[in-house]
Amino acid sequence: MFGKNQTTVSEFLLLGFQNLHSFKILLFILFLITYIMTLSSNLLIITLVSTSHQLHSPMYFFLAHLSLTDILLTTVIVPNMLRLIWVEGCTMSVFGCISQFHFFACSVITQCLLLTVMSYDRYVAICHPLRYTTIMDFKLRLQLVIWSWLIGFLVALLLILQISQLQFCVPNVIDHFFCDLAPLLKHSCSDTSFLEIEGFVLSIIVDFLPFAFIIATYVCIFHTILRIPSTTGRQKAFSTCSSHITVVFTYYGSLITIYVVPSIYQPFNINNVLSLLYTVVTPFFNPIIYSLRNQEIGAALRKRFQDNNSFLA
Template identity: 55%
Template sequence: MYIFLSHLSACDLVISTNVTPNALQIILLGKVPMSFLSCITQLYFVGATLIMECFLLAVMSYDRYLAICCPLHYSSIMNLNLPHYLVLGTWLVGFGQSLITNSFILNTQFCSSNIINHFFCDLGPVLQLSCSDTIAVQIEVSTFVTVTVLSQVLFIIVTYVCIFKAILHISSVTGREKVFSTCSSHLTVVCIYYGSLIILYVSPSKANSFNLNKILSLLNSVVTPLFNPIVYSLRNKEIGAALKKIKFLKICHDKYF
């Protein structure tokens, strides 16, 4: 679990450092000049990290399924090598698929406005600036999102149905609460992340308003990376004990000083 969480944190770090500085500059200054190469590079890393996070969330649901539904076989299935192979596959798929999408965009002509009505270079606003036919990249992105993301959602639903069935067979209430608490943080992030991603990228240049596009993009690229460490850290006993210690020390400081 900690291997997957560390790579999830790496994805959050990449997308946050890629998007947040631009978003803050636009909020403070109103606009940010950016070269075409910088925009394409930003778009590449945004796409890669979004794809990687999707696969990591699906892999983490499989890890929870093995730990809860197949505890006796967990160590033999999820051995020292399999987590690293799964993580390596997510990084390769993320950067590979984003490279394919960017290759389509590089073959697109941009001959009208060069002003992007967004906080960063996202797929939909970039396609809006094109004066050539973008049907190829729209089909490629929509097909990938529809097939891959929806299949991952279905996979996560199946794993959690099995997990909930296993939880119901646990006799003690304390045991059920303990097992459910290990999945609640992951399930919360999955619902927020996949819901906004499907709405945003299944039809990247159609009727979605710019305001809705901005909100959903910021939700995936800024809010979720900020939300992930909070959700997962609060489930950690050591961090909870450290927070209680800090609160106790603050109370003592206020009382005596």
Template identity: 55%
Template sequence: MDKRNHSTITEFFLLGFGNLHNFRILVFTLFLVVHIMALTANLLVIVLVGVTHSLHSPMYVFLSQLSLSEIMFTSNIVPNMLWLILVGGGEVSVARCLSQFYLLGVPTIAQCLLLAAMSFDRHVAICRPLHYTIIMTLTHQLQMVTSCWFLGFTMSSVVYISLRKLDFCSGNVINHFYCDIAPLLRLSCSSTSSVDVATAVVAFPIVLSPFTFIVISYVSIIRAILKIPSTTGRHKAFSTCSSHLIIVCTYYGTLSSIYIFPPRDNSINLNKGLSVLYTLVTPLFNPLIYCLRNQDIRGAILKYIQDLRPWKLIEN
């Protein structure tokens, strides 16, 4: 399509949550508190894994990378969302909008792969315990983590490059609080086939394949656990996997509700609500699950709290 026949759009207008009237400050404060708690909780996990020797195992290394991806994810969206709440919507350049979507894709893909890596770690630990230290070496861990982030940046670039080729001239209003792919495609006046192909290339092998791998891994894990003769042994094995399994269900549940089985166009408020859950609550939920359910992390937190007691600091 000839670009000269259209007025090319250089800015989008994000509606955010519309007019919240007297609830604007309340919603802003609530979202800000949750965002700060999410950042603090994920930073706490990263710091604990980094400074606590007992947490230098593959499972916690992957967990710290998962927290890093959550920080990157929520920091990309929530600050601008808070600004939109205060001002009732705002303009964003096309370049910045596409960049936000790119930085949204990187941690999303990395998280899918990291969750698969964590399931592989649990599979080896429970199904092949005698070979665990041989398979999950430090070199292997670094290779897996590097691959997750490399594919995150690379595969997100594939979609980003295809989006950059689009012309936007069918209006500039986005009824959302961040730049997502569906509203961007609706505003395009050029063919979106290249974007559809790029999205398919990313979605099937990079998003759906890890989920399939996780399901297959847990089938093997459950079979192995049921063969453990003692009730205590089965309970201990299940407890090491339960936190990861809860996070997988939560993450893929919200991801699929937004992208795979999205609400209808007339349910935009429901879509925004699910997006808030995905971008604001889930990054807080994940570290809390591990902090509350994992004995090693709870022990590390209590140890450092005890070390910071005022009378102990005075004694030192």
């Protein structure tokens, strides 16, 4: 196969949701509103955490960076997806496609690591409350966040450097709404066996191992919570973890299904739905999930509105 003359391509045609042609306008409006609300709510959380004294705890520091990855992830995917829906399929250069995958992979990997860091933060807060402020000092918080972003960038860069060496041949049609790893490798006329193995191994490392660590921390957390004598204390401890657990299982569930489960069990229409789950739905619901039952964020938001009203008055 690799020794034959084949026509190389300089751009890809992304099909997106052509099988939902009848719902084109509805999908466009729905995803546009979702994108605007995702940006607004995540920017609001970043602003509140940055400016509100009562939100300067480690948990909210990590939450602000999680919101930043949500903004990066949706901005990399959704604007081009809206164009794709409106024109019913669009072309993207090979360079643009690879660049999109780089920023996508960087944000996804960083978010996986930040969710892992947040589980460790909850573990220390509940299992070692007397040492919490000592352990989770600003230096450790900063190091954990920097390493999360750095690892995400470097792992994505490692993949991109190898993908950029591939040749892509006709047919150049990608039945997806963004440039993911599997479609790129599928449309390459170079030998991709090493990249496929590397991608699978990296998926295990950045998806499954952090997820296993989160499960282990929550086993310890639940064991500690069940030993709390008061019902009120147990409910309060559970409430501080419920938001994080909801996000983790939604996010990691779709990632592991796509990138760790063998691709022969994943038709592209199923991949599209699962990809929407963690590229559009999860970033939209993250701020809602984390702030809906959070009294401190609610108090900070009310104070901000009161300050603004006082200033205008």
